[in-house]
Amino acid sequence: MIKRFLIIASLAFCSLSVRAEDSQQVQPIGPFGGLNTNMSQEAIDSTQSPDLLNVDVSPGGKSVKKRQGYGLDATLTVSTNAVHNLYKFFDSSGNEVRLAFNDNRVNSSVNGSAWSVILTTGTVGATWDCTDYLGYAYCVSSSFDNPIKTNGTSAGTTGAGGTNAVPAGSVIANTGDRLLVGATAANPSRLYYSQSAVFSNFTLGVQSSDSSYEDIVAPGSKLTHIAYRFGRWLWWKEQSFGFIVGTGQFDLQIVTVSNTIGTLDNTDVFDGGYVYFRGTDGQFYTYDGSTLSRAISADIAPSLRSANRRKANSWVQTSASDFGSGLGYTTFTDTTTSAGDVKISGFYEPFNSLSKCYRDWE
Numbered sequence: 001m002i003k004r005f006l007i008i009a010s011l012a013f014c015s016l017s018v019r020a021e022d023s024q025q026v027q028p029i030g031p032f033g034g035l036n037t038n039m040s041q042e043a044i045d046s047t048q049s050p051d052l053l054n055v056d057v058s059p060g061g062k063s064v065k066k067r068q069g070y071g072l073d074a075t076l077t078v079s080t081n082a083v084h085n086l087y088k089f090f091d092s093s094g095n096e097v098r099l100a101f102n103d104n105r106v107n108s109s110v111n112g113s114a115w116s117v118i119l120t121t122g123t124v125g126a127t128w129d130c131t132d133y134l135g136y137a138y139c140v141s142s143s144f145d146n147p148i149k150t151n152g153t154s155a156g157t158t159g160a161g162g163t164n165a166v167p168a169g170s171v172i173a174n175t176g177d178r179l180l181v182g183a184t185a186a187n188p189s190r191l192y193y194s195q196s197a198v199f200s201n202f203t204l205g206v207q208s209s210d211s212s213y214e215d216i217v218a219p220g221s222k223l224t225h226i227a228y229r230f231g232r233w234l235w236w237k238e239q240s241f242g243f244i245v246g247t248g249q250f251d252l253q254i255v256t257v258s259n260t261i262g263t264l265d266n267t268d269v270f271d272g273g274y275v276y277f278r279g280t281d282g283q284f285y286t287y288d289g290s291t292l293s294r295a296i297s298a299d300i301a302p303s304l305r306s307a308n309r310r311k312a313n314s315w316v317q318t319s320a321s322d323f324g325s326g327l328g329y330t331t332f333t334d335t336t337t338s339a340g341d342v343k344i345s346g347f348y349e350p351f352n353s354l355s356k357c358y359r360d361w362e
Helices: 003-011 298-306
Strands: 015-020 023-028 055-057 064-066 070-075 083-090 096-102 105-110 116-119 128-133 136-141 148-150 155-157 171-174 179-182 190-193 212-215 223-229 232-237 241-245 253-258 269-271 274-278 284-287 292-294 341-345
Touching (some): 083 128, 083 136, 116 155, 128 171, 136 171, 171 223, 223 274
Antiparallel strands (some): 083 096, 128 136, 136 148, 179 190, 223 232, 241 253
């Protein structure tokens, strides 16, 4: 980090007071321009830095402050197996429920309480995918375990057999009216949907409101992700992406947005009217309901492609080196990652600098 940025960072958002003929002149420092790695440090603007280390620039460039860190929340009962996914939702009483999946177990914490085991019949090492509605989470696994329904205090399997059981798929979502489950072992490209307003009933019927399924005929061997956005059922395969529109089995239409761009990640981000996802080519894409666009400049595409890609349905982190290489107070940080550990976001005290400093708490 160059010297001028160290000076700015240490002063944070201070005002420098200079006495001139019994009057004060106040000169603000900033705004801060943030990170600039596209140019040499000799050529970048005086408000920018080639390296921000362990700091964030507040919105509007008003101040520099320490970024948040992480602390150990708990070590789960089975501490020799990594955590494969976390999920958070709220039960019908408004309590915050956190789920953690490791070994063959589903672990739960309600309102920050101690973690408890609510299920022990899953497949060891499976990654679970969840959706929630009206105080319950519905989860399926990458190993096609019996789907579960839980309010955070207990978990019941819905069964993978029977006439109306939730299918044992590996991806799941909901529309608020129907539960969507896809990619079963027998039919990896099939998307099942429940009876209207009855998430637990997948009995095939003859009415538009009954449960049925659609086979997604598009490039790719299986469904890798599903979501409900823009009032549509969005689907992804390894080599394609599209959506389903309609209200029931007699008017559903399958639309392919791209037959070359898909994803291996069972996740997407929806923000500001855009869906963000990572394509199988290592680049990031946005979809606004009508147009699919590449979100990342082609200039850094080689770096993305050379980066280690997370395996499909595997959300395990094995290193804290990126965080540990920054500056911070070791009292409030935990940079050691261990199997079976769940870590929570912490808060760093912003820079303590010269007198008469005003710190931005945005």
